[in-house]
Amino acid sequence: MENLLVVLGGGTGLYVWIAGLPGVLLLAGAAVGNGRYAPFRLRILICTGLLYLSFVFFFLSFGLEEIEAVGSSARTAPRLWSAGLALFTLDQLRRIFTGRSPRDPEKGDIPRVFLTAGVVALALWGMDIAGYYISTGVMLLLLSLLLGERRPVVSLSLAGGWILFSWAVFSRLLNLNLPEGIFF
Structure with missing residues (x-):
């Protein structure tokens, strides 16, 4: 498992992550469909993309070298960003699924x-x-x-x-x- 994390966290692993984003967004769009959450489709797709991005930050941090001389690891900052992004995105998804979020606007600015x-x-x-x-x-x-x-x-x-x-x-x-x- 550690080898997989190192490969996906390395430079060539970034291409795998970039190629996977459209597939994840298509799956999320298909899951929403035309049902109850269709008026929130764009919000759900944005949240799905942000969650995906937080997982990318987390997995790419495994490709960073450990340097203990500076007092903290180089892996700490991307993991903090990843955790914060995932936390706030999951809260937004909770608001969508409990009906506390407004519907998507008709057109964007x-x-x-x-x-x-x-x-x-x-x-x-x-x-x-x-x-x-x-x-x-x-x-x-x-x-x-x-x-x-x-x-x-x-x-x-x-x-x-x-x-x-x-x-x-x-x-x-x-x-x-x-x-x-x-x-x-």
């Missing part, structure tokens, strides 16, 4: 999707210049505005809370170096 992708890409690019903390804080502020949050206290507390959480967990607890720009 494609320009907002492209703007969101642009903001995230700009933040990733900006990490080399401004550093992780500033880039992520600005990204979260812009995304909260883009998604319709107009209360400054909520937007600022979200950005500040994430920066504080990132600093405490990744820098202090796990001793991981986040990207540093010219300001940090």
Whole structure:
């Protein structure tokens, strides 16, 4: 079993995971069908894709080398992301299946999707210049505005809370170096 995890966690295993995503999404779409959960089909497909992605993060972490000199394993961060992503996705699925989630919208807001992708890409690019903390804080502020949050206290507390959480967990607890720009 360990050999299988190492193969699927290696570089060529990524191609297996990428090839498997359409099959998993097709199976989930077929399982939903036209029955009771058909109005939630897109939400279920998105949750299925996110769960699949969390399993990919987990299995790819087996391909990372163990380096104990830095105080934590290189496998820790992907496994934390995997666990968090799976936890919140399973909660969303629970809300769908218990009837507490709204139905899928009739049509999407494609320009907002492209703007969101642009903001995230700009933040990733900006990490080399401004550093992780500033880039992520600005990204979260812009995304909260883009998604319709107009209360400054909520937007600022979200950005500040994430920066504080990132600093405490990744820098202090796990001793991981986040990207540093010219300001940090």
